[in-house]
Amino acid sequence: MTEGLSGDFKKQLHEIVGEQFVTDDPVTRFTYTRDASLFGGTQSALVVRPGNTDQVSRIAALCNQHRVPIVTRGGGATIYGQPKGDPDRTVLLDMTRMDRVISVNTESMTVTAEAGIILGKLVHACKQKGVYMWSPFAPLHMVSLGGWISGVAGAAGLWTDLISITVVLADGTVVKTGGGPGTNVHQPLAYNRNLGGPDFGGMLIGDGGSFGIKTEATIRVTKNPGKLRAAIFAFDELEPAMELVRLHVERRPVLRFDPVLVFGAGAMKNFMGETDEVAPFTVQAMIQGHEDAEVEARLATMNSLADQCGAQRNFMLDAMAEAMGTPTGEDSEMDWMAIFNSFGVPAWLPFNLPRQGFAGVYNNLVAWRNERLKEAERLNLRVRTTWEFFTASDPSTIVGEIDVFFADVENPAAVTFARTLMADFQKYAHGLGSIDVYNQGFMADLNASCWSPGFRRLFEAVKTTLDPNGILNPGQWAGSYLSEKEGSNG
Amino acid sequence: MADNKFRELDSVRRYIYSCRTCGVCRYKMSGKVPYVCPVKKASPGFENFSSRGKIMLAQALLEGALQPTDGLARAAYSCTLCGNCMTQCGATDQDTGKPLVDNTAVVEALRADLLRERPDLVDVAYRRVLEQTRQYGNPWGMPRSARVKWAKGLKLKDAQKEQADVLLFTGCTMSLNPELAERAKKAAVVLQAAGVDLGILGAAEPCCGSVQKRIGDTGLAAEMVASNITLLNGLGCATIVTLCAGCCNMLKTGYAQEEHKLVPKVYHLVEYLARLVRDKKLAFTKEQTMTVAYHDPCHLGRHLGVFDPPRAILKALPGVTLVERAATRENTICCGAGGGMRLFEDGAYAQDMGREAVQAAREAGAGALVSACPFCETNLAAAAQGLEEIMPVYDIIDLVYDAAGLSGL
Numbered sequence: 099m100t101e102g103l104s105g106d107f108k109k110q111l112h113e114i115v116g117e118q119f120v121t122d123d124p125v126t127r128f129t130y131t132r133d134a135s136l137f138g139g140t141q142s143a144l145v146v147r148p149g150n151t152d153q154v155s156r157i158a159a160l161c162n163q164h165r166v167p168i169v170t171r172g173g174g175a176t177i178y179g180q181p182k183g184d185p186d187r188t189v190l191l192d193m194t195r196m197d198r199v200i201s202v203n204t205e206s207m208t209v210t211a212e213a214g215i216i217l218g219k220l221v222h223a224c225k226q227k228g229v230y231m232w233s234p235f236a237p238l239h240m241v242s243l244g245g246w247i248s249g250v251a252g253a254a255g256l257w258t259d260l261i262s263i264t265v266v267l268a269d270g271t272v273v274k275t276g277g278g279p280g281t282n283v284h285q286p287l288a289y290n291r292n293l294g295g296p297d298f299g300g301m302l303i304g305d306g307g308s309f310g311i312k313t314e315a316t317i318r319v320t321k322n323p324g325k326l327r328a329a330i331f332a333f334d335e336l337e338p339a340m341e342l343v344r345l346h347v348e349r350r351p352v353l354r355f356d357p358v359l360v361f362g363a364g365a366m367k368n369f370m371g372e373t374d375e376v377a378p379f380t381v382q383a384m385i386q387g388h389e390d391a392e393v394e395a396r397l398a399t400m401n402s403l404a405d406q407c408g409a410q411r412n413f414m415l416d417a418m419a420e421a422m423g424t425p426t427g428e429d430s431e432m433d434w435m436a437i438f439n440s441f442g443v444p445a446w447l448p449f450n451l452p453r454q455g456f457a458g459v460y461n462n463l464v465a466w467r468n469e470r471l472k473e474a475e476r477l478n479l480r481v482r483t484t485w486e487f488f489t490a491s492d493p494s495t496i497v498g499e500i501d502v503f504f505a506d507v508e509n510p511a512a513v514t515f516a517r518t519l520m521a522d523f524q525k526y527a528h529g530l531g532s533i534d535v536y537n538q539g540f541m542a543d544l545n546a547s548c549w550s551p552g553f554r555r556l557f558e559a560v561k562t563t564l565d566p567n568g569i570l571n572p573g574q575w576a577g578s579y580l581s582e583k584e585g586s587n588g
Numbered sequence: 589m590a591d592n593k594f595r596e597l598d599s600v601r602r603y604i605y606s607c608r609t610c611g612v613c614r615y616k617m618s619g620k621v622p623y624v625c626p627v628k629k630a631s632p633g634f635e636n637f638s639s640r641g642k643i644m645l646a647q648a649l650l651e652g653a654l655q656p657t658d659g660l661a662r663a664a665y666s667c668t669l670c671g672n673c674m675t676q677c678g679a680t681d682q683d684t685g686k687p688l689v690d691n692t693a694v695v696e697a698l699r700a701d702l703l704r705e706r707p708d709l710v711d712v713a714y715r716r717v718l719e720q721t722r723q724y725g726n727p728w729g730m731p732r733s734a735r736v737k738w739a740k741g742l743k744l745k746d747a748q749k750e751q752a753d754v755l756l757f758t759g760c761t762m763s764l765n766p767e768l769a770e771r772a773k774k775a776a777v778v779l780q781a782a783g784v785d786l787g788i789l790g791a792a793e794p795c796c797g798s799v800q801k802r803i804g805d806t807g808l809a810a811e812m813v814a815s816n817i818t819l820l821n822g823l824g825c826a827t828i829v830t831l832c833a834g835c836c837n838m839l840k841t842g843y844a845q846e847e848h849k850l851v852p853k854v855y856h857l858v859e860y861l862a863r864l865v866r867d868k869k870l871a872f873t874k875e876q877t878m879t880v881a882y883h884d885p886c887h888l889g890r891h892l893g894v895f896d897p898p899r900a901i902l903k904a905l906p907g908v909t910l911v912e913r914a915a916t917r918e919n920t921i922c923c924g925a926g927g928g929m930r931l932f933e934d935g936a937y938a939q940d941m942g943r944e945a946v947q948a949a950r951e952a953g954a955g956a957l958v959s960a961c962p963f964c965e966t967n968l969a970a971a972a973q974g975l976e977e978i979m980p981v982y983d984i985i986d987l988v989y990d991a992a993g994l995s996g997l
Binding site for chain 2 (some may be wrong): 118119123124126127128130132133134143147173174175192194195197216218219222226314435436438439440441442444482487505508538
């Protein structure tokens with residue numbers, strides 16, 4: 099037992115979750131000081147794996163009573179790190195034991211699940227029931243539902259689908275926001291979040307876990323699209339490629355069934371032979387639907403739009419499109435992880451920008467990255483590959499990445515460089531109007547540094563009201579990562 | 589810079605530093621992969637029970653961030669070495685095309701360094717196995733003479749006295765466990781019925797060294813490998829057929845890495861029988877009406893890629909219907925006996941894993957489970973006994989023997 103927490107406190111936790119789900123073993127705690135990021139996980143005095151909302155409620159009440167900080171962890175799959183925690187005081191909640199799918203309602207078209215469920219499992223469970231829960235593909239499939247709702251602004255597209263969130267406040271109060279029985283929206287079934295009062299469900303999205311601990315959520319689903327077709331077009335310049343994106347997204351407000359993905363040459367080289375010519379920009383249109391005639395018609399429209407933009411095609415791209423239009427199996431999202439992990443030490447360089455004026459900003463970002471790669475070369479750090487990719491998440495917004503992967507996995511200098519590159523890139527991109535979607539670790543600090551005084555006051559008022567003792571994810575939004583520059587190595 | 593005392597870990601540092609700790613090994617899930625790690629499922633599920641957690645710990649040891657403790661030993665030995673985490677990870681070395689992160693090699697190295705540097709931290713149950721090996725030449729502490737009992741009444745060549753084309757390598761577990769030994773006898777009878785020129789080593793048959801290597805005594809295992817290669821090469825046989833998946837993996841891979849290499853070609857019984865069936869040297873005359881699921885032993889399936897031969901045999905047996913569990917072939921979930929798990933926590937985790945395997949077979953519509961490894965069969969049978977509805981567990985040779993209409997054991 100660490101010095102900061104009493105034996106009686108630990109005994110009470112045993113009574114709540116069972117002795118086997120509480121540990122102060124230093125080795126076990128050590129494994130939570132690291133995560134998928136280069137920025138590090140959380141130090142803690144105790145790690146607890148709660149099994150249901152009631153247990154989380156009782157843990158929160160106990161911690162609040164003793165002013166013990168709680169850090170909540172889902173899949174441990176962040177890219178910017180987590181609250182650093184206190185090795186003598188922090189209770190780390192590993193939420194992944196709460197991974198049950200509570201219901202799939204194919205009449206009302208909703209799925210309700212515990213927040214510790216990993217998105218890959220939830221998506222699979224939905225597919226098994228013939229429904230489709232939209233989620234971005236890997237590496238996000240290792241993320242928990244609660245982590246996704248808390249740690250990603252707008253839950254990267256899930257925000258419109260989230261109908262209800264069950265959250266445990268710092269004092270143990272269980273609140274169900276949004277639609278459905280027992281919420282602020284009087285509904286026999288959960289079907290709408292935005293009626294019956296302020297959208298407090300929205301307030302909890304992207305809060306970094308500061309306002310409460312998510313334990314359950316209800317999400318809207320659609321019928322699983324059984325048909326998939328793809329088309330791939332090449333462009334020598336970014337502008338006509340962006341014109342194709344514009345023509346596509348201005349026609350339809352929701353793009354989940356028809357994403358258009360733009361890849362840079364660096365990314366495409368990973369799919370081509372060494373001697374193959376790679377176009378500077380490649381646009382991939384993925385078209386999903388329920389009927390052959392439906393997807394064929396939309397494919398024809400896409401081909402027509404591409405022609406208007408002067409798109410090039412060739413046999414190889416057509417063959418790739420044919421292969422992509424033939425689903426290879428349900429694990430395909432997960433298989434992306436294998437590809438990324440094979441590349442080496444990643445410097446993830448994501449951005450989120452307005453579509454208007456995007457091309458100019460994108461060129462600046464890539465130029466900035468390429469300058470930094472020259473620096474890496476001077477340091478003898480071998481770049482395995484680069485990966486440029488973006489998509490229109492809605493008619494107004496472009497999200498994407500211009501990642502770099504370093505081959506020297508055993509070289510600490512490569513890890514340090516990658517981490518610094520990530521931090522510096524976000525600071526630079528912020529200056530160009532980008533704000534990354536991740537509200538975690540380093541990035542939460544950077545985002546918070548841009549808050550207006552008015553918004554800061556609102557945030558602090560909400561935080562103080564919901565968590566007067568400041569026990570939930572302390573340090574989140576506080577600038578601790580920025581003050582230490584790159585943070586600690588994971 | 590690595591501390592010299594962790595030299596085994598240092599030798600696999602490439603694997604350790606290639607892991608991106610993304611969590612695929614902890615969380616992957618699909619129709620074919622209901623879960624990845626059976627230990628994580630059977631345990632309280634903290635990170636140290638997952639593969640990425642163990643790799644984090646291995647890295648911490650190399651970097652001096654942690655020192656060996658009871659908790660570290662517990663993490664190191666809470667692994668079946670099944671390799672499903674490696675399969676599901678899927679990351680590939682861009683230069684060699686091989687798996688980028690060999691998690692089983694990392695855990696074996698972790699155990700080896702712990703056992704050498706801090707044997708006091710390693711559970712006495714594992715150390716007893718090693719002591720028994722030194723004393724009796726087998727991990728189970730049985731007298732060497734017991735090894736030949738199974739062959740009583742059979743006319744088999746003593747391979748040390750008479751040259752035979754094929755050496756039947758029964759392995760310690762199959763030959764020394766009275767409940768399993770009959771299967772060695774059945775294998776010998778079937779092979780002889782197919783006209784195979786067969787020899788055995790009897791009481792002189794050595795332990796292959798697999799168990800010792802998995803526990804982490806790399807020095808003892810290396811000694812055993814060296815002397816065994818001399819013995820086996822001296823027999824003049826062209827082929828060795830093993831009954832145990834662990835022996836097969838050890839002889840095929842552990843003996844190939846030495847400069848002093850094993851000369852005879854090694855097959856598991858299922859590989860050899862499948863060839864005999866294909867070449868019509870085995871005739872099946874007796875019908876057995878049963879629906880079975882085949883449990884791929886990790887050593888034979890995931891580690892050696894032997895998936896089709898046992899299925900080809902089962903499909904050739906009259907009246908036998910083969911069904912597949914949701915997680916099968918390379919996605920098979922370990923039975924629970926791998927990596928010494930039957931010694932961990934008094935076998936409680938192994939028992940849970942065995943029950944899961946049996947339950948999955950029942951869900952697939954199987955009335956019986958068939959495997960090709962005495963470790964799997966022992967654990968699965970024990971787990972099946974604990975269920976309300978008992979499921980019979982067979983070795984594939986049981987079905988082959990009956991289908992061939994052989995008798996008289």
